[in-house]
Amino acid sequence: MQILHAPSSPYLSLLTSKSRPKAGLLSPENHLPLSNVNCSLRPQRIESSTWVSNKRSVFSSVTTKAASVEALSTGMAESDVLKALSQIIDPDFGTDIVSCGFVKDLHINEASGEVSFRLELTTPACPIKDMFEQKANEVVAVLPWVKNVHVTMSAQPARPIFSEQLPAGLQKISNIVAVSSCKGGVGKSTVAVNLAYTLVGMGARVGIFDADVYGPSLPTMVSPENRLLEMNPEKGTIIPTEYLGVKLVSFGFAGQGRAIMRGPMVSGVINQLLTTTEWGELDYLIVDMPPGTGDIQLTLCQVVPLTAAVIVTTPQKLAFIDVAKGVRMFSKLKVPCVAVVENMSHFDADGKRYYPFGRGSGSQVVQQFGIPHLFDLPIRPTLSASGDSGMPEVAADPQGEVAKTFQNLGVCVVQQCAKIRQQVSTAVTYDKSIKAIRVKVPDSDEEFLLHPATVRRNDRSAQSVDEWTGEQKLQYTDVPEDIEPEDIRPMGNYAVSITWPDGFSQIAPYDQLQMIERLVDVPKPTPTPA
Numbered sequence: 001m002q003i004l005h006a007p008s009s010p011y012l013s014l015l016t017s018k019s020r021p022k023a024g025l026l027s028p029e030n031h032l033p034l035s036n037v038n039c040s041l042r043p044q045r046i047e048s049s050t051w052v053s054n055k056r057s058v059f060s061s062v063t064t065k066a067a068s069v070e071a072l073s074t075g076m077a078e079s080d081v082l083k084a085l086s087q088i089i090d091p092d093f094g095t096d097i098v099s100c101g102f103v104k105d106l107h108i109n110e111a112s113g114e115v116s117f118r119l120e121l122t123t124p125a126c127p128i129k130d131m132f133e134q135k136a137n138e139v140v141a142v143l144p145w146v147k148n149v150h151v152t153m154s155a156q157p158a159r160p161i162f163s164e165q166l167p168a169g170l171q172k173i174s175n176i177v178a179v180s181s182c183k184g185g186v187g188k189s190t191v192a193v194n195l196a197y198t199l200v201g202m203g204a205r206v207g208i209f210d211a212d213v214y215g216p217s218l219p220t221m222v223s224p225e226n227r228l229l230e231m232n233p234e235k236g237t238i239i240p241t242e243y244l245g246v247k248l249v250s251f252g253f254a255g256q257g258r259a260i261m262r263g264p265m266v267s268g269v270i271n272q273l274l275t276t277t278e279w280g281e282l283d284y285l286i287v288d289m290p291p292g293t294g295d296i297q298l299t300l301c302q303v304v305p306l307t308a309a310v311i312v313t314t315p316q317k318l319a320f321i322d323v324a325k326g327v328r329m330f331s332k333l334k335v336p337c338v339a340v341v342e343n344m345s346h347f348d349a350d351g352k353r354y355y356p357f358g359r360g361s362g363s364q365v366v367q368q369f370g371i372p373h374l375f376d377l378p379i380r381p382t383l384s385a386s387g388d389s390g391m392p393e394v395a396a397d398p399q400g401e402v403a404k405t406f407q408n409l410g411v412c413v414v415q416q417c418a419k420i421r422q423q424v425s426t427a428v429t430y431d432k433s434i435k436a437i438r439v440k441v442p443d444s445d446e447e448f449l450l451h452p453a454t455v456r457r458n459d460r461s462a463q464s465v466d467e468w469t470g471e472q473k474l475q476y477t478d479v480p481e482d483i484e485p486e487d488i489r490p491m492g493n494y495a496v497s498i499t500w501p502d503g504f505s506q507i508a509p510y511d512q513l514q515m516i517e518r519l520v521d522v523p524k525p526t527p528t529p530a
Helices: 009-018 045-085 129-141 188-201 263-275 295-303 317-332 361-369 381-389 401-425 452-457 510-515
Strands: 103-109 114-121 148-155 173-180 206-210 230-232 237-239 241-243 246-250 282-288 308-313 337-342 347-349 352-354 374-376 428-431 436-439 448-450 487-491 495-499 505-509
Touching: 045 103, 045 114, 045 129, 114 129, 129 148, 173 188, 173 295, 173 317, 173 401, 188 206, 188 246, 188 282, 188 308, 188 381, 188 401, 263 295, 295 317, 308 317, 308 361, 308 401, 317 337, 317 361, 337 361, 337 401, 361 374, 374 401, 428 487, 436 452, 436 510, 448 452, 452 505, 505 510
Parallel strands: 114 148, 173 282, 173 308, 206 246, 206 282, 308 337, 337 374
Antiparallel strands: 103 114, 230 237, 241 246, 347 352, 428 436, 436 448, 487 495, 495 505
16 A cells, blocks of 8 residues: 655745745835935834834744644644554454554654654454554654654553443453353363463463352462462452462362352352452453353353353263353353363374364364354373463463463454454444444344434333333333434443433343334434534
């Protein structure tokens, strides 16, 4: 793509030809004749003040035009830089980094040819951040007037897509990823722990929550110095323990060992451990889900806005049957499954590859449920031993084959989470120019328009519909035809919250929006006032 540079010479000629003060005030041609000169001792103050006023006006004009030229030149330089940077496309979003809003703090000094700016990415674990930095340097450095380029890399502050209705402990966590299998003994905790430490190696801030109260694995798989969770007496919150840069919370660190209690009590314990912990700012919280699809799993999915899920299985058919239940559970709860890890898939010996547990469970999950990514983990004694020793395999051997597999899994999780957040944040928006609500449900290529009044009239909450009789309480005429939403915000991966002028906050699930009568005749855009 060729970058066009607007020439600066016309502005220079403008300054030298048009902005130059005309000869006349001091030129010999306009000197007054001697016969007309007043030679009295009293000075002609009016004429003198007029001369000074004209002189100031001329020089003021020159200064103003020079400043205008400088501003225009600076604006052109900024435009050149942004145009150059717009050549860099984010492969996950399919949009240039300028349109994505990544370019921040752009400073230009044309006199010295210095250009500096900051690229603020969605996550510090971005797998192509080095490529972004290199390309940004290259495309700006080729501009003719640029002599030096300084690029700073940063990441957006850790925060969920919506945080108003979340417990305080979860309001600074960007992505919550569930690692699930719905079957015990398939290596789910091994995958969760090694994925967490892989993301730390990629530059992210990470925490692990061990949600298995009946049989917590985290205390065996890591070796923190402080093996007991502490309480903040003033706030009544839990302070997580830490190992190799990862924050850790498990019932096994509560000094209670394994729980012997009924389901509702377990759900309460999990809720307390997860929501009252001082997690701080995290880019990723990895949740090691317990086996099954019962109360505990549903509680977790309802209390926590899960960004995505990673499914762990083994090659056996029996494992596939249970995993399929888990995938269906996440599908109903609108949690996207982004990857499948087939553990214990094979081992190599005598130059051959053996599949002791058969083949096909992982690929069957991918094919049947449309999960895009499959990763195979081999049978390795070191992988098993690292789980028992308290040192994750990816930390003990960061260059090994297992670490490379987890590196690929980490890249997949980072990219998919970023894509999901971008899709959710733009799924439902209000287009003020045509006074219509635009809807593009995640994982769908279809975009359609809804009339705001139609959306408001289709609210199914208790304020609009009687829960016992089903009688419609909100009447058609109660909603003005010209009503406009004041705010639209995502609610996890399944709905949006729409705030209306009367203060009512409507929860509109994507499924419901897809069933509402759509706008066929698109309104003409309304010109915005200047």
